[in-house]
Amino acid sequence: xxxxxxxxxxxxxxxxxxxxxxxxxxxxxxxxxxxxxxxxxxxxxxxxxxxxxxxxxxxxxxxxxxxxxxxxxxxxxxxxxxxxxxxxxxxxxxxxxxxxxxxxxxxxxxxxxxxxxxxxxxxxxxxxxxxxxxxxxxxxxxxxxxxxxxxxxxxxxxxxxxxxxxxxxxxxxxxxxxxxxxxxxxxxxxxxxxxxxxxxxxxxxxxxxxxxxxxxxxxxxxxxxxxxxxxxxxxxxxxxxxxxxxxxxxxxxxxxxxxxxxxxxxxxxxxxxxxxxxxxxxxxxxxxxxxxxxxxxxxxxxxxxxxxxxxxxxxxxxxxxxxxxxxxxxxxxxxxxxxxxxxxxxxxxxxxxxxxxxxxxxxxxxxxxxxxxxxxxxxxxxxxxxxxxxxxxxxxxxxxxxxxxxxxx
Numbered sequence: 319x320x321x322x323x324x325x326x327x328x329x330x331x332x333x334x335x336x337x338x339x340x341x342x343x344x345x346x347x348x349x350x351x352x353x354x355x356x357x358x359x360x361x362x363x364x365x366x367x368x369x370x371x372x373x374x375x376x377x378x379x380x381x382x383x384x385x386x387x388x389x390x391x392x393x394x395x396x397x398x399x400x401x402x403x404x405x406x407x408x409x410x411x412x413x414x415x416x417x418x419x420x421x422x423x424x425x426x427x428x429x430x431x432x433x434x435x436x437x438x439x440x441x442x443x444x445x446x447x448x449x450x451x452x453x454x455x456x457x458x459x460x461x462x463x464x465x466x467x468x469x470x471x472x473x474x475x476x477x478x479x480x481x482x483x484x485x486x487x488x489x490x491x492x493x494x495x496x497x498x499x500x501x502x503x504x505x506x507x508x509x510x511x512x513x514x515x516x517x518x519x520x521x522x523x524x525x526x527x528x529x530x531x532x533x534x535x536x537x538x539x540x541x542x543x544x545x546x547x548x549x550x551x552x553x554x555x556x557x558x559x560x561x562x563x564x565x566x567x568x569x570x571x572x573x574x575x576x577x578x579x580x581x582x583x584x585x586x587x588x589x590x591x592x593x594x595x596x597x598x599x600x601x602x603x604x605x606x607x608x609x610x611x612x613x614x615x616x617x618x619x620x621x622x623x624x625x626x627x628x629x630x631x632x633x634x635x636x637x638x639x640x641x642x643x644x645x646x647x648x649x650x651x652x653x654x655x656x657x658x659x660x661x662x663x664x665x666x667x668x669x670x671x672x673x674x675x676x677x678x679x680x681x682x683x684x685x686x687x688x689x690x691x692x693x694x695x696x697x698x699x700x701x702x703x704x705x706x707x708x709x710x711x712x713x714x715x716x717x718x719x720x721x722x723x724x725x726x727x
Contacts, residue, residue, distance in 0.1 A: 391713020395723050397576040401556050406696045408554050411435025411443040412669040412689040414682060416656040417452065421461055424450045425477050428492075431688055432478075436485040438690045442554045445492030446655040446669070447562050447585040448504065450474045453655070453663040455540045462495035462502050465518065475507050475515070483513025488552045492585040492653060493521065493561050501542040506561055506585060511553050519559035520544025523567055535663070537563075547573055547722060555580035555695065562586035565652070573720050574648075580695055581649040588654065588666045647674035649693055657684035674698055 413431040451461030463472035496505035504521035524537040548559040558574030667684030680691035
């Protein structure tokens with residue numbers, strides 16, 4: 319055991335600096351730790367973990383089947399198997415649109431942009447947040463539509479349905495103000511290639527912020543928060559939906575990954591204060607956050623990898639294989655309105671497609687633009703295998719609970 323750990327760290331017992339996270343009121347400062355031997359508590363913890371694995375002999379190879387593996391215990395309910403991909407490659411269109419107070423003009427302009435994106439090969443088109451209305455609490459009640467009633471009561475979604483059916487494409491329709499009874503929502507509608515409404519996502523996390531001297535905005539003054547995470551199967555894969563501020567809550571992205579999403583779409587309108595600081599960072603983090611919040615818990619992840627490699631060392635000695643859930647890396651697409659310096663709320667722009675390694679695949683500046691980029695699902699498994707965070711989650715220490723799935727059982 320000691321020799322296995324020593325070989326993982328250094329034959330010279332070199333120092334390894336790491337900042338360890340501590341879940342208590344007493345913070346721990348960055349410390350340098352020396353591992354020349356395995357601390358007793360570490361070895362005991364490893365032994366406890368190994369005892370949870372059931373070993374079953376095989377005539378050709380010995381297989382270790384984890385009836386309740388650490389990674390599975392970190393999810394409640396367990397992660398869903400990845401769905402069969404309907405296709406491997408396709409093009410996505412991100413329509414960064416200018417928005418005016420003229421609703422009829424906004425609808426016609428969005429239709430033209432969708433048609434152009436489809437002509438350029440896009441099979442999936444994403445629109446911005448609040449593309450049919452100025453982004454303001456005063457405008458939301460005036461521009462709101464009754465999506466469930468449809469027709470003349472919702473001209474924006476009627477256009478999306480018609481265009482999706484005519485062009486045979488999938489449309490993630492950004493978001494518009496929705497009226498339902500006496501409540502208003504910030505709502506994204508997803509239309510399939512047959513023109514039918516496949517999903518409706520109401521913004522779960524309302525944008526209520528106050529940065530002195532910079533920006534103050536309270537969506538909750540007029541809008542009601544949604545109650546349901548949204549994952550939808552389409553002709554271009556399984557898609558999770560979030561709206562703008564939803565992207566900051568990594569638990570939502572992790573739930574979507576656990577539900578088998580290939581792609582998360584976030585129509586959003588970050589502003590000139592938070593946009594330069596957090597827009598691209600949030601998108602790239604959403605790809606990585608589905609793999610146990612890499613940036614936040616780096617020190618913790620190093621320890622998890624450390625234990626995982628000890629387990630692998632022991633398994634190799636018995637020609638064993640550990641079988642666990644596949645990794646959950648995915649694509650993230652965002653779409654912003656174009657920047658209008660004269661508007662009451664000025665959007666940052668910079669609509670972007672991020673790949674499963676957190677790499678920026680396509681982006682633009684702040685002007686009106688249509689981005690066409692390729693999504694290649696065939697590299698998902700390669701990326702998931704490169705950094706196997708999902709296999710290393712510690713279900714005995716923490717757990718992500720999908721309340722919607724738990725309550726549906």
